[in-house]
Amino acid sequence: MDQVPDDDRQRVVQMFSLIFQAVEQVEPSLQVIIVEHADLNEQWYREAIVERWRGGMKLVPDDWPRVDQP
Known part of the structure; x- marks a missing residue:
C-alpha cells in the first residue's frame, strides 16, 4: 500500500482494526x-x-466442478 495516499491507508488500517476488535x-x-x-x-x-x-x-x-447453467 505504499502507493496509496496516507489518509486512505489510515482508513483501511482503521477498518481492519475495527474488524479485529469486533471479532x-x-x-x-x-x-x-x-x-x-x-x-x-x-x-x-x-x-x-x-x-x-x-x-x-x-x-x-x-478444476472445481461447475454447475451447468440453463
Missing part, C-alpha cells in the same frame, strides 16, 4: 474471510493472513 469481543475463535487487495504492514494484520491468493492460487480452483 475479539464477540467470538475470538471466529473465522472471518475477507477478500481484498490490502497488504498492510501491521504486525497484527500480517499474523492473521492464512493464504495469499496470488500467482495462480485461487480461493475457488479452476
